[in-house]
Amino acid sequence: MSAITHLQFLESEAIYILRETAAQFEKPALLFSGGKDSIVMAWLARKAFYPSRLPFKLLHVDTGHNFPEAMTYRDWFVQEIGADLVVGSVQKSIDDGRVQEEKGHNASRNKLQTVTLLDTIEEHQFDACLGGGRRDEEKARAKERFFSHRNEFGQWDPKNQRPELWNIFNGRKHFGEHFRVFPLSNWTEMDIWQYIRQENIPLPSLYFSHKRQIIERHGQLLAVGLNDERGNPIIPLLDEEKPRVKEMVIRFRTVGDASCTGAVESTASTIDDIVAEVAAARQTERGTRADDKRSETAMEDRKKEGYF
Amino acid sequence: MDLLVNPTESSLLRFTTAGSVDDGKSTLIGRLLYDSKSIFEDQLLAVEESSKRRGDAHVNLALLTDGLRAEREQGITIDVAYRYFATPKRKFIIADTPGHIQYTRNMVTGASTADLAIILIDARLGVIEQTMRHTYLASLLRIGHIVLAVNKMDLVNFDQAVYDKIVADYMKFASGLENLPNVTPIPMSALNGDNVVEKSDATPWYTGPSLLQHLETVQVHTETAADAARFPVQWVIRPISDRNDAKLGNLHDYRGFAGRMASGTFRVGDDVLVYPSEMKTKITGIHTFEGPQPEAIPQLSYSITVADEIDTSRGGMIVKSNEPVQTAQEFDAMICWFADKKTLKPRGRFHLRHTTNDVRAVVTEVHYKVNISTLEKSAESKEFALNDIGCIRVRCATPIFFDAYSQNRTTGSFVLVDEQTNNTVAAGMIMKSLGNPDDFEDAGSAI
Ligand SMILES: Nc1nc2c(ncn2[C@@H]2O[C@H](COP(=O)(O)OP(=O)(O)O)[C@@H](O)[C@H]2O)c(=O)[nH]1
Ligand SMILES: [Mg+2]
Numbered sequence: 001m002s003a004i005t006h007l008q009f010l011e012s013e014a015i016y017i018l019r020e021t022a023a024q025f026e027k028p029a030l031l032f033s034g035g036k037d038s039i040v041m042a043w044l045a046r047k048a049f050y051p052s053r054l055p056f057k058l059l060h061v062d063t064g065h066n067f068p069e070a071m072t073y074r075d076w077f078v079q080e081i082g083a084d085l086v087v088g089s090v091q092k093s094i095d096d097g098r099v100q101e102e103k104g105h106n107a108s109r110n111k112l113q114t115v116t117l118l119d120t121i122e123e124h125q126f127d128a129c130l131g132g133g134r135r136d137e138e139k140a141r142a143k144e145r146f147f148s149h150r151n152e153f154g155q156w157d158p159k160n161q162r163p164e165l166w167n168i169f170n171g172r173k174h175f176g177e178h179f180r181v182f183p184l185s186n187w188t189e190m191d192i193w194q195y196i197r198q199e200n201i202p203l204p205s206l207y208f209s210h211k212r213q214i215i216e217r218h219g220q221l222l223a224v225g226l227n228d229e230r231g232n233p234i235i236p237l238l239d240e241e242k243p244r245v246k247e248m249v250i251r252f253r254t255v256g257d258a259s260c261t262g263a264v265e266s267t268a269s270t271i272d273d274i275v276a277e278v279a280a281a282r283q284t285e286r287g288t289r290a291d292d293k294r295s296e297t298a299m300e301d302r303k304k305e306g307y308f
Numbered sequence: 309m310d311l312l313v314n315p316t317e318s319s320l321l322r323f324t325t326a327g328s329v330d331d332g333k334s335t336l337i338g339r340l341l342y343d344s345k346s347i348f349e350d351q352l353l354a355v356e357e358s359s360k361r362r363g364d365a366h367v368n369l370a371l372l373t374d375g376l377r378a379e380r381e382q383g384i385t386i387d388v389a390y391r392y393f394a395t396p397k398r399k400f401i402i403a404d405t406p407g408h409i410q411y412t413r414n415m416v417t418g419a420s421t422a423d424l425a426i427i428l429i430d431a432r433l434g435v436i437e438q439t440m441r442h443t444y445l446a447s448l449l450r451i452g453h454i455v456l457a458v459n460k461m462d463l464v465n466f467d468q469a470v471y472d473k474i475v476a477d478y479m480k481f482a483s484g485l486e487n488l489p490n491v492t493p494i495p496m497s498a499l500n501g502d503n504v505v506e507k508s509d510a511t512p513w514y515t516g517p518s519l520l521q522h523l524e525t526v527q528v529h530t531e532t533a534a535d536a537a538r539f540p541v542q543w544v545i546r547p548i549s550d551r552n553d554a555k556l557g558n559l560h561d562y563r564g565f566a567g568r569m570a571s572g573t574f575r576v577g578d579d580v581l582v583y584p585s586e587m588k589t590k591i592t593g594i595h596t597f598e599g600p601q602p603e604a605i606p607q608l609s610y611s612i613t614v615a616d617e618i619d620t621s622r623g624g625m626i627v628k629s630n631e632p633v634q635t636a637q638e639f640d641a642m643i644c645w646f647a648d649k650k651t652l653k654p655r656g657r658f659h660l661r662h663t664t665n666d667v668r669a670v671v672t673e674v675h676y677k678v679n680i681s682t683l684e685k686s687a688e689s690k691e692f693a694l695n696d697i698g699c700i701r702v703r704c705a706t707p708i709f710f711d712a713y714s715q716n717r718t719t720g721s722f723v724l725v726d727e728q729t730n731n732t733v734a735a736g737m738i739m740k741s742l743g744n745p746d747d748f749e750d751a752g753s754a755i
Contacts, residue, residue: 003527004607006320006399015609016568019542023622023664047597048566048609051559052547136392143387161387162732163413163646165420166721167568168661172730186401188392 007195010187011044016167017146017183018048018130022055024171025128025179029086029121032058032078034070035255036203037132039077040192041183043201045130046081057084059129061117063110064091065234065258067226073204088120091229108260118154121178128171128179136188146185152176189253193278197271206252209269214248215241220262221250234258318396321523324403324418324451326442327428332459336428336498337391337404340520343505346393388418397524407438412680412695413646415442416735419449420721423528426455426519431464431495435477441680443478447485448642448697448737450717453526454482455519456493462500466510471495487714492526494519532606536631536711537572538719539604540663541565541624545611555599564595564611565626567664570718572628574604574612579629582618583709588629589616623665625709625719633719634710636741638703640675641722642713645692647733650726652692652700658733662708662722669724673701692734699739713737 004012018041021028030045032038045054058078078085090112093099098119099112121129135142145161147169162170171179184192196203213224215237224245226234235258237245250263251274268277327333340346391402403418405411419425425446429439446454456478464470475493482488494503495511496519502508505520517525545564552558574580578591593613594601604610612626620626627633645652652671660669674690677698685698692698713720724734 003319004605006318006394009320009607012568012607012609016542019566019609020664023543049545050595050597050611051551051553051556051562051564052545135390142389142391158387163417163723163735164732165417165723165735167663167718168721168723170661170723170725170730170732172659172725174730186390186392188394190394191399 007191007198010184010191011047011195013186014041014044014183015048017169017181018045020147020169020171021128021130021181021183022049024169027124027126028056028128028130028181029059029124029126030054030056030083030130031117031132032060032074032085033132033256034060034074034077034204035132036192036196036207037134037184037187039201039203040187040195041130041132042077042081042083043199044183054081054083056130057086059086059088059120059124059126061088061113061120062090063113063257063259064089064228065226066228067204067206067223067255067258069205070255077202086120086124088116090116092116093119108257110257110260113257114154121154126178127173128181130181130183132184133180133182134184134187134189134192144182144185146182147171148180148182149173150178150180154178156180190275190278193271193275197275204255206255207274209249209251209267209273211247212250212263213245214250214263215245217241221248221264222262223258226258318394318398320399320401321424321526321528322401322403322422323424323426323523324405324415324422325426325428326405326407326415326446327426327457327459328407328430328436328438331407331428331430332498333404333407333428336426336457336459336496336504337402339498339501339504340400340402341391341393343501343520344393344395346391388414395520395524400523407442409438409441409681410695412445412697413644413735415445416449416644419445419451420717420735422449422451424453424455424523424526425451425489426457428457428459429474429478431458431460431470431474434474435481437681439478440481440683443482444485444680444683447487447489450487450713450737452489452528454489454491455522456491457498457519458493458495459498461495461502461511462497466495466502466508468511468513471514492516492522494522532571533573535571535606535716536633537574537578537626537628538570538633538711538716539565539567539574539610539612539626540570540665540719541620541622541626542567542664544621556593556595562613563617564593564613565620565624566609566611567626568609569604569606570663571606571716572631573606574626574628576600576602580614580626581629581632582614582620583625583627583633583635584623584707585619586632586635587616587618589614589618591615591626623663625663634712634741635707636710637705637707638672638701639710639741640699640701640739641736642697642699642739643692643724643734643736645694645696645734647726647731648694650733652696652734654690657727658724659727660702660704660708660722660724660736662710663719665708667708668705669702671700672703675699675701701742702736710738710741712739714739 093116094101099115133141145164214221215224222235228234251266252263268274325333389404393400405414405418427442458471458474495514496503502510503518507518543566545566547559547562549559576591592615594604595611654674656671658669660667676685676687711719720738722736723732726733
């Protein structure tokens with residue numbers, strides 16, 4: 001017998017984790033951002049429970065800072081795989097006074113998402129949230145478990161994680177605690193792209209090369225001209241920046257909050273082009289994200305608070 | 309090097325690294341990652357910057373894996389770090405574990421999913437106590453393949469006599485172990501790259517492969533397909549719908565047992581036993597999202613349908629009717645104790661998690677503990693503290709379905725979960741069942 005391919009292994013492992021999550025928890029939810037990792041995760045969930053429908057809902061934490069293409073895609077995809085969607089709104093958290101908007105032209109809603117996420121988890125009594133995090137993404141994630149315990153405040157304690165051996169995952173918890181579960185832990189960015197190619201998974205157009213108005217700020221290429229639902233610019237420009245806005249041929253390597261997701265210059269317009277580009281890339285995809293650049297352990301600190 | 313993994317051919321190899329502090333583990337991993345271009349510029353830049361800030365003399369590649377704040381502050385690896393790299397032939401997952409004795413539990417964790425262990429030796433020091441400890445753990449966890457990396461050969465002038473003596477010393481020790489893995493010794497210099505990716509001119513007397521050549525070609529999974537078929541049930545798929553599915557037809561009566569094939573193979577039409585009822589039936593369908601499959605193979609996930617209405621659910625198991633599994637309430641097992649604030653004593657009560665089962669269990673006896681530096685067994689103390697390894701007897705509230713760990717790593721392993729904290733406090737490997745006349749080694753021929 002010939003050995004299975006690495007993509008077959010990764011797919012089967014993720015399906016195993018998804019089924020464990022459905023079996024070990026009362027009310028799980030799958031965190032769906034519309035980014036490629038959560039798309040692949042939802043795709044795998046459909047496979048895991050076929051011919052049944054998904055035994056859990058998709059949960060989108062909406063920062064209000066969206067690329068319109070991502071929202072169109074989200075609604076199409078949810079319909080396509082026959083899932084139910086729950087939306088947690090950061091704008092609503094702000095309006096309700098649960099959080100305060102950051103000030104200044106560099107403000108981001110990234111940190112605010114945590115409160116909205118935890119509030120939504122509480123409101124719906126979700127006891128496990130499936131996330132698309134991968135260990136190759138970021139050094140704090142490299143230490144994260146498949147089944148990652150959260151205390152009753154939603155916090156992660158990296159020094160007190162449960163060891164995971166063989167295929168045994170321990171989801172036991174006390175009332176009020178919950179888990180984050182990461183079925184794609186062992187996938188790399190390249191695995192994700194090769195799998196998308198193998199499976200022919202449709203993606204939001206943002207991932208492919210297109211022309212866009214761009215401002216370069218602190219080495220990041222940010223999209224100009226997007227507004228939030230109230231009509232305010234998501235990336236307000238300083239006067240001195242206005243003459244520097246230019247049209248560039250770019251694509252996005254990750255799709256998240258539009259205020260902190262950077263683009264890369266690229267002419268890659270097909271999955272094959274992207275696979276070749278990722279293979280040649282000398283920067284991690286996180287290198288395009290302003291939220292990780294705030295400090296050396298920015299991700300660990302956010303995760304401890306309850307971030308994705 | 310061409311970077312693109314060929315997705316239709318490349319298989320996966322999981323390995324773990326062991327060795328004492330300063331043997332060159334981080335240097336070796338750094339070199340494999342660097343030479344396979346798996347380190348990115350921004351990662352390297354970030355590591356250079358923090359090395360500078362910390363006042364390190366050279367770029368400290370350990371900072372790539374030591375990601376937690378506490379690890380960076382203390383300059384040590386505390387937890388298992390998983391690293392990834394790929395060549396066109398294979399994709400690799402490395403479990404990088406701290407080698408010190410106080411991190412035995414992390415080594416055991418990393419080893420539990422590894423197909424191969426690289427054990428480093430400093431050529432100037434030869435085989436030391438740590439080498440033996442790491443080899444013992446690898447054999448205990450049934451890692452089938454060891455690479456004995458005799459490192460820092462540049463510091464002993466690439467002298468063949470030094471290398472030969474180390475290999476001979478090692479084999480003498482290792483042959484005393486109960487289950488000796490396949491050992492592949494390689495002389496190398498991780499710092500200069502000799503015999504890491506390319507064969508080195510400095511060791512003309514060495515005729516074997518470079519480390520990477522070996523990792524790319526070593527066969528590790530050939531045995532599992534020939535093993536007894538084991539399919540632990542995770543979940544029952546019941547669409548409860550009158551929909552007509554394009555591949556499966558009307559779904560009204562669909563009832564599929566979802567799980568991952570732990571070992572062996574099933575084909576449609578096979579006679580099977582379904583636990584816990586041990587009822588006989590036939591496999592009528594092996595399904596994936598892609599449609600009906602002719603067979604189920606190890607490590608892949610399926611939904612399996614059977615001919616008769618049989619009552620099983622999560623925690624149950626499907627096996628071939630001529631390859632029954634052991635069922636017992638009481639058994640002996642080797643364990644490694646993981647908790648730092650509690651000890652294990654006779655009469656201790658736990659939740660025992662085994663495949664997809666979760667049952668109450670009590671430790672009825674402590675047989676002995678192993679001194680993992682001398683491999684001596686001792687029954688003097690009946691109490692396990694953090695990192696202790698030894699043999700205990702466990703009694704479960706209801707029978708579980710298992711094989712010996714030596715036969716099957718999936719159906720022979722379990723963890724103990726603390727009833728108060730819900731923490732995973734021990735890893736267990738089943739040795740033999742009690743209350744059953746046959747030693748399970750004979751189980752296959754007993755029927
Ligand atoms: N001369 C020589 N030095 C080496 C070699 N491999 C590692 N070293 C050095 O040994 C020291 C410890 O290496 P390191 O990789 O940190 O060891 P670890 O503690 O096992 O991770 C460092 O100064 C390395 O540069 C080798 O093959 N030859
Ligand atoms: Mg090290």
